[in-house]
Amino acid sequence: MSGSPAPVASKFSTIRLGSTANNDLPVNKLFRALIENNGSDLHLQVGKPAILRARGDLKALNMPPITEEQMKELCLPMLDERNKEIFFTTGGADYAHVVEHKGETWRFRVNMFIQTGKMGMVSRKVERSIPNFEGLYLPPIMQDLCIYDQGMVLLAGVTGSGKSTTIASMLDWINHNYGKHILTIEDPVEFVYTPDKSLINQREIGPDVSDFHTAMKHAVRQDPDIMLVGEMRDRETFETAMHAAETGHLVYGTIHASSAPSTIGRILDLFPQSMHNALRSSMGFNMKAIVAQKLLKTIVDKPKRVPICEIMLFTGIVKKLILEHEDEKLPAAMRIGKADGMQQFNDSLHHFLKLEYISRADAFEISPNAEELKMMLKGIDVKSSGIL
Numbered sequence: 001m002s003g004s005p006a007p008v009a010s011k012f013s014t015i016r017l018g019s020t021a022n023n024d025l026p027v028n029k030l031f032r033a034l035i036e037n038n039g040s041d042l043h044l045q046v047g048k049p050a051i052l053r054a055r056g057d058l059k060a061l062n063m064p065p066i067t068e069e070q071m072k073e074l075c076l077p078m079l080d081e082r083n084k085e086i087f088f089t090t091g092g093a094d095y096a097h098v099v100e101h102k103g104e105t106w107r108f109r110v111n112m113f114i115q116t117g118k119m120g121m122v123s124r125k126v127e128r129s130i131p132n133f134e135g136l137y138l139p140p141i142m143q144d145l146c147i148y149d150q151g152m153v154l155l156a157g158v159t160g161s162g163k164s165t166t167i168a169s170m171l172d173w174i175n176h177n178y179g180k181h182i183l184t185i186e187d188p189v190e191f192v193y194t195p196d197k198s199l200i201n202q203r204e205i206g207p208d209v210s211d212f213h214t215a216m217k218h219a220v221r222q223d224p225d226i227m228l229v230g231e232m233r234d235r236e237t238f239e240t241a242m243h244a245a246e247t248g249h250l251v252y253g254t255i256h257a258s259s260a261p262s263t264i265g266r267i268l269d270l271f272p273q274s275m276h277n278a279l280r281s282s283m284g285f286n287m288k289a290i291v292a293q294k295l296l297k298t299i300v301d302k303p304k305r306v307p308i309c310e311i312m313l314f315t316g317i318v319k320k321l322i323l324e325h326e327d328e329k330l331p332a333a334m335r336i337g338k339a340d341g342m343q344q345f346n347d348s349l350h351h352f353l354k355l356e357y358i359s360r361a362d363a364f365e366i367s368p369n370a371e372e373l374k375m376m377l378k379g380i381d382v383k384s385s386g387i388l
Contacts, residue, residue: 005051005058027074031099033061034125035106041160042108044121046071055304056297071119075112082206087112096188096204097123104128109190124160126190130172131165137306138166139348141341142291146174151288152245154232156257156266161293162307163254164190170252171228174198183224185215216240226250235270245286259345259368260290260312261330264322284319294345294366298357306357308348308366313340346373353377 030050034042039052046068049060066074078097079087087093092113099106107126112119133142145153153170155163168191171182175198182198187205201222209215212229213236219227229241232255245251257263267283268276292310312318317333334342349363350373364370 005060025074025077027078028099030061030074031097031106031108031123032101034123035099035101037061040125042121042123042125044071044074045115046118046120056295068118071121075119075121078110079112080206094187095206096190107190107192109188127165130168130191130193132173133169136162136165136169137303137352138169139309139311139341139343141311141343142166142170143173144341145289145291146170146177148250148288150245150248150250151286152242152251152253153288154263154290155252155254156260156263156290156292157254157294158256158258160295162295162305163293166291166293166307167228167252167254168193171226174226175200180225181223182226182228183219183222184228184230185209185212185219186228186230187212212237213240216244220244220247224249227252229253231255232267232270238267238270242282242286246282257292260292260310260334261327263290263292264327264330280322280325284314284323287314289313292345296349296352296358296362296366298352299359300357303357306352308345308352309343310334310345310348311341311343313337313342315340315342344368346376349373350376 030042030044033050034052037052037054039054041053043051043053043058044066045051047065049063049065051058051060053059076084079093079095083093083095092111094109094111097108097110099108106128108123109126110121110123112121114120133140155167157163171184172193174180175182175193176196178197180198182193182200184200184202185205186202189202189204193200193202203209203215205212205215209218216229227241227244227249229237229244229251230253232238232241232253241251241253255263255266257266264283268279271279290312292312294308295305296308297305312330312334315333315337317337318330321327321329321333331344334344338347345366345368349358349367352358353360353363364373367373
């Protein structure tokens with residue numbers, strides 16, 4: 001994107017930074033502007049006004065550019081001693097921030113970082129209520145991914161693709177339908193669950209436990225039925241989560257990957273080549289499903305965005321291909337597995353195009369196979385063969 005985002009007509013007139021009453025942090029003025037403008041993300045960069053994302057677009061708030069000194073005054077008071085140490089040691093910190101606004105409590109997931117030698121911050125607003133599957137416009141098969149006794153279900157996608165919200169919706173569905181013990185290990189805690197039929201414990205790295213690996217070591221002694229282990233960032237995280245799945249727990253997690261089939265390679269990349277055969281065997285036995293997700297802006301008032309989903313269930317064919325190192329055939333297996341509930345990104349795009357929720361231009365832009373999508377829109381069924 002070239003140039004600067006156009007100013008947004010903030011419901012706060014010109015925003016002036018500075019001290020506030022009752023020990024309220026100056027940065028909270030900007031968080032409240034985000035809330036008032038129904039934005040999803042807040043970006044702070046030295047030399048620019050605060051920028052928010054609303055309906056997928058970046059727009060600048062009506063305020064002067066933030067100076068380097070003002071950035072320090074805005075960001076540093078949000079950090080506790082632990083996060084200050086992490087930030088100054090590593091150049092970045094993730095944490096949760098809570099803001100009171102008009103009698104309501106709002107939570108934000110914050111990432112503070114250094115870029116070109118200056119502090120910056122990006123924050124994502126966490127919705128206060130957890131939407132259900134219908135409210136998120138997710139496919140019905142998502143409910144089936146909540147009823148396994150054990151195993152692993154991964155949500156794949158880039159940052160901002162809605163992975164955390166989808167998992168929250170799944171855990172909340174379990175909470176309202178089953179008497180399970182749900183244990184989450186998060187950095188930071190995003191959605192706060194209200195226990196219904198389930199017992200729920202949420203542990204946040206930092207305030208509640210020193211690190212992820214200590215939390216996982218404790219977790220197996222805490223009698224969970226279901227675990228949310230957050231992001232699969234490294235080998236040790238995945239190994240620990242997979243061990244929990246092998247020992248009778250249902251484990252949910254997220255991973256940065258562009259599609260469901262490519263997630264297999266993404267996981268393998270965390271490990272040395274010598275471990276790949278054993279890892280493929282472990283995935284074949286314990287993985288239940290991989291859901292890849294993207295968010296796409298709509299052309300209607302509601303919903304504002306819809307999830308474009310790809311769902312790969314670990315059926316016999318999928319397990320066989322993974323065990324035999326034939327990952328390139330996984331998309332074809334998904335194509336012929338629609339009766340089992342599998343779908344590809346094009347199936348999801350086709351669905352929302354038929355509903356007239358999204359534009360053809362946007363659909364073709366993010367489609368992994370635009371020609372195939374054109375054929376689907378013409379009613380031509382795309383077949384696959386020769387995968388066995």
